[in-house]
Amino acid sequence: MSHVVGKEAMRIWHPCTQMKDHENYPPVFIDRGQGIYLYDREGRAYIDAISSWWVNLFGHANPRITRAVGEQLARLEHVIFAGCTHGPAEELATRLLAVVPAGLSRVFFADNGSCAVEAALKMSHASWRNLGHPEKCRFIYLTNGYHGETAGALGVCGDALYAAPFAPLVVPQIEVAGPVCHACPCGKTRQTCQAECFGPMQAAIEANAEVLSGIIIEPLVQCAGNFHMHPPAYLSRLRRAATAAGCHLIADEIAVGFGRTGTMFACEQADVSPDFLCLSKGITSGTLPLSCVLTTDAVFDAFYHDYAEDKAFLHSHSYTGNPLACAAACETLRIFEEDDVIAANKPKIAHLQAAVRERFAGHRHVSDIRSTGWITAVSLAADPEKGTAFDGRERTGFRIYREAIKRGAWLRNLGDMIYFMPPYVITLEEIDKLTDIAFDAVEAVLG
Numbered sequence: 001m002s003h004v005v006g007k008e009a010m011r012i013w014h015p016c017t018q019m020k021d022h023e024n025y026p027p028v029f030i031d032r033g034q035g036i037y038l039y040d041r042e043g044r045a046y047i048d049a050i051s052s053w054w055v056n057l058f059g060h061a062n063p064r065i066t067r068a069v070g071e072q073l074a075r076l077e078h079v080i081f082a083g084c085t086h087g088p089a090e091e092l093a094t095r096l097l098a099v100v101p102a103g104l105s106r107v108f109f110a111d112n113g114s115c116a117v118e119a120a121l122k123m124s125h126a127s128w129r130n131l132g133h134p135e136k137c138r139f140i141y142l143t144n145g146y147h148g149e150t151a152g153a154l155g156v157c158g159d160a161l162y163a164a165p166f167a168p169l170v171v172p173q174i175e176v177a178g179p180v181c182h183a184c185p186c187g188k189t190r191q192t193c194q195a196e197c198f199g200p201m202q203a204a205i206e207a208n209a210e211v212l213s214g215i216i217i218e219p220l221v222q223c224a225g226n227f228h229m230h231p232p233a234y235l236s237r238l239r240r241a242a243t244a245a246g247c248h249l250i251a252d253e254i255a256v257g258f259g260r261t262g263t264m265f266a267c268e269q270a271d272v273s274p275d276f277l278c279l280s281k282g283i284t285s286g287t288l289p290l291s292c293v294l295t296t297d298a299v300f301d302a303f304y305h306d307y308a309e310d311k312a313f314l315h316s317h318s319y320t321g322n323p324l325a326c327a328a329a330c331e332t333l334r335i336f337e338e339d340d341v342i343a344a345n346k347p348k349i350a351h352l353q354a355a356v357r358e359r360f361a362g363h364r365h366v367s368d369i370r371s372t373g374w375i376t377a378v379s380l381a382a383d384p385e386k387g388t389a390f391d392g393r394e395r396t397g398f399r400i401y402r403e404a405i406k407r408g409a410w411l412r413n414l415g416d417m418i419y420f421m422p423p424y425v426i427t428l429e430e431i432d433k434l435t436d437i438a439f440d441a442v443e444a445v446l447g
């Protein structure tokens with residue numbers, strides 16, 4: 001069945017995919033996963049170099065998480081979360097509030113990243129409305145920012161690839177040019193940066209102060225938007241500016257939360273506490289869909305009232321607070337605590353960053369290598385010196401991705417960029433193996 005090709009065979013419409021590609025490259029039939037490896041039906045192994053879209057932290061079929069979910073399954077698989085609560089959600093709220101930045105005190109559950117962003121945007125505006133400021137309904141977001149693909153989230157999407165095709169369906173918010181640190185226009189380095197590029201942001205905040213509900217940012221790394229990375233200085237400055245303007249700071253740590261940037265949350269590196277923190281992906285270590293929005297007492301109190309119709313946050317998803325997903329998340333947080341994961345990750349992160357640089361620095365088609373924590377991205381160009389990109393129709397990145405699959409690594413490209421974001425259980429030897437495969441795949445296409 002995996003080898004049938006042609007439009008007629010395609011009953012399943014895959015996400016973010018040109019389905020016609022599957023005429024030449026049928027979807028790989030993944031039969032099982034173990035640790036950092038995915039296995040197809042023929043038993044071939046692939047290193048999951050991008051953690052299955054950045055969700056997996058502790059490996060596939062992790063025995064601890066599997067056991068926790070199994071035990072919960074035998075007890076309670078799901079229950080309506082309006083009017084009910086349950087053990088896994090209660091424990092998860094306690095565990096989350098113990099590790100997120102101080103000041104966040106309330107947890108609202110949803111079931112995927114985009115919906116967490118939707119909930120945060122709605123909650124931000126509705127809190128102002130409840131406080132007598134219905135005019136505060138606009139949001140600032142950064143160029144290259146990505147916050148999901150539902151209609152509200154596309155309103156704050158700074159990547160035209162995702163937003164432009166649906167423009168008529170979307171309420172456009174306020175886009176501001178963000179930091180472009182790999183080619184800093186101010187001539188600063190990560191060490192010397194004081195967010196000198198903050199001017200456009202400051203101007204936009206001042207111009208819209210009356211109507212601004214909040215500013216949304218992916219702290220430290222804009223993942224889907226070509227892995228633009230900024231130092232903590234920008235985030236600190238943004239926190240100060242949002243406070244001064246009287247609007248919310250919404251930190252979307254859906255991709256970067258739970259250790260990806262080297263600290264539990266990226267905001268920690270700037271010593272910043274947002275008004276909203278959106279989390280998903282790694283929260284269950286990639287086991288089950290779950291997301292949440294954490295917020296402050298000030299926001300929560302704006303909804304607290306005698307009558308639901310007047311001020312309650314009327315927003316729900318059927319699978320909100322699913323007990324199985326919460327059990328997986330509790331076990332994920334227990335692993336973090338018991339195995340001191342953030343400290344244990346440090347040498348692996350250093351090794352991954354060094355291994356990628358060792359192989360790709362100076363390569364004739366590499367225009368930039370950038371890293372933050374576990375995330376390392378390699379930009380490829382036809383002529384890096386002249387700044388000439390590859391012809392899009394050559395599909396260079398896609399061909400490298402296919403070559404890497406042949407060699408045993410799932411290294412999905414982002415345009416002409418390859419990136420590494422493996423599960424934390426990868427070993428130093430496996431990092432070397434992965435980066436060797438990546439190098440060979442690049443050479444197979446460009447050599």
Ligand SMILES: Cc1ncc(COP(=O)(O)O)c(C=O)c1O
Pocket residue numbers: 112113114115117146147148149218223224252253254255256280281
């Ligand atoms: C920063 C960020 N926000 C939001 C989302 C959307 O999450 P989901 O794909 O679960 O809807 C993503 C997904 O990649 C993301 O990286």
